[in-house]
Amino acid sequence: MRAITVPQPGGPDALVWAEVPDPEPGPGEVIVDVRASGVNRADLLQRQGHYPPPPGAPAYPGLECSGVISAIGPEVTGWSVGAEVCALLAGGGYAERVAVPAGQLLPVPAGVDLVDAAALPEVACTVWSNVVGVGRLAPGDTLLVHGGGSGIGTFAIQFGVALGATVLTTARATKHPRLRELGAAQAIDYREQDFVEEVRRVTDGRGADVILDIMGAAYLSRNIAALATGGRLVVIGMQGGTKAELNLGALLTKRASVAATTLRSRPLAEKAEIVRGVRDEVWPLVEAGTVRPVVDRRLPFTEAAQAHRLVESNDHLGKVLLTNG
Numbered sequence: 375m376r377a378i379t380v381p382q383p384g385g386p387d388a389l390v391w392a393e394v395p396d397p398e399p400g401p402g403e404v405i406v407d408v409r410a411s412g413v414n415r416a417d418l419l420q421r422q423g424h425y426p427p428p429p430g431a432p433a434y435p436g437l438e439c440s441g442v443i444s445a446i447g448p449e450v451t452g453w454s455v456g457a458e459v460c461a462l463l464a465g466g467g468y469a470e471r472v473a474v475p476a477g478q479l480l481p482v483p484a485g486v487d488l489v490d491a492a493a494l495p496e497v498a499c500t501v502w503s504n505v506v507g508v509g510r511l512a513p514g515d516t517l518l519v520h521g522g523g524s525g526i527g528t529f530a531i532q533f534g535v536a537l538g539a540t541v542l543t544t545a546r547a548t549k550h551p552r553l554r555e556l557g558a559a560q561a562i563d564y565r566e567q568d569f570v571e572e573v574r575r576v577t578d579g580r581g582a583d584v585i586l587d588i589m590g591a592a593y594l595s596r597n598i599a600a601l602a603t604g605g606r607l608v609v610i611g612m613q614g615g616t617k618a619e620l621n622l623g624a625l626l627t628k629r630a631s632v633a634a635t636t637l638r639s640r641p642l643a644e645k646a647e648i649v650r651g652v653r654d655e656v657w658p659l660v661e662a663g664t665v666r667p668v669v670d671r672r673l674p675f676t677e678a679a680q681a682h683r684l685v686e687s688n689d690h691l692g693k694v695l696l697t698n699g
């Protein structure tokens with residue numbers, strides 16, 4: 375089969391579509407013939423040599439895919455050859471075939487095209503586990519989603535609204551109309567406006583109950599300033615660095631909490647639990663059309679370098695997908 379390999383870490387042209395050995399299904403795994411794979415921010419880091427795959431994961435990038443099951447390994451029940459699926463991966467989605475632990479498979483939701491289904495597993499699992507699991511978002515809460523135009527952000531806005539929250543988001547101004555269409559009550563231009571002031575203004579001084587953050591260090595103190603009493607800051611990205619000073623006094627006064635999580639390196643059993651939760655609680659919203667995949671564009675695997683350039687530029691809105699054929 376062919377896959378996107380990275381013979382030498384580097385810029386987008388380090389991605390090389392090359393012949394590689396076929397994967398074999400191990401116990402508890404199936405082989406998926408990949409139709410499409412989502413491009414995630416983490417893939418850019420992996421290409422640069424900064425985010426190696428966890429032990430046992432395929433060497434090629436790709437944290438999610440959609441496709442058709444073509445082989446089933448020992449000890450797998452409940453899935454059959456020919457089923458259309460999408461899957462959360464620890465790597466290897468940028469390929470014609472990938473071995474997937476059965477606990478990380480999801481059926482393609484009714485009403486979603488097989489290619490677009492590749493836009494869902496990573497964002498659905500990340501957003502559900504952090505916004506519901508860690509952030510405990512409740513109806514009537516205010517949710518602040520940083521980077522509303524990202525793959526994660528476009529999903530989190532819709533999901534927050536579906537849970538009955540008021541959703542505020544930060545993004546460059548050109549993305550605001552689309553983010554309002556997705557349900558954001560207020561889009562904040564983080565380049566021109568102070569998001570802390572805007573959140574306070576919109577919430578009559580109360581602040582946000584839950585903040586889903588992708589900026590890390592650069593936003594830590596401002597995020598704490600923007601939290602409501604009892605608020606929960608959930609950091610899932612470090613685009614603004616990893617180290618910052620934390621004012622425990624500000625946190626303590628608000629009886630607030632800070633959490634930070636990652637999905638890729640979790641044990642298989644935890645990933646399977648998250649995927650089960652997504653299937654039970656998120657898939658019905660997708661099938662009802664309340665939450666939809668937001669796809670900026672599809673490009674063939676042979677144009678992976680262009681897809682990475684686009685994501686690096688942040689000119690995309692939603693997900694960029696790589697497709698086979």
Ligand SMILES: NC(=O)c1ccc[n+]([C@@H]2O[C@H](COP(=O)([O-])OP(=O)(O)OC[C@H]3O[C@@H](n4cnc5c(N)ncnc54)[C@H](OP(=O)(O)O)[C@@H]3O)[C@@H](O)[C@H]2O)c1
Pocket residue numbers: 413414415416496500520521522523524525526527544545546549564588589609610611612613635636637638685688689692
């Ligand atoms: N922890 C986990 O398990 C996990 C899982 C998946 C993703 N993530 C993280 O989640 C983040 C989003 O991932 P993705 O693949 O969806 O990203 P993406 O589509 O590449 O989007 C990145 C976004 O960052 C925004 N941005 C840049 N500077 C900003 C700032 N100062 N304030 C607010 N937004 C800013 C850009 O929007 P503008 O054009 O508006 O600037 C862009 O939409 C990444 O940091 C990724 O590492 C974490």
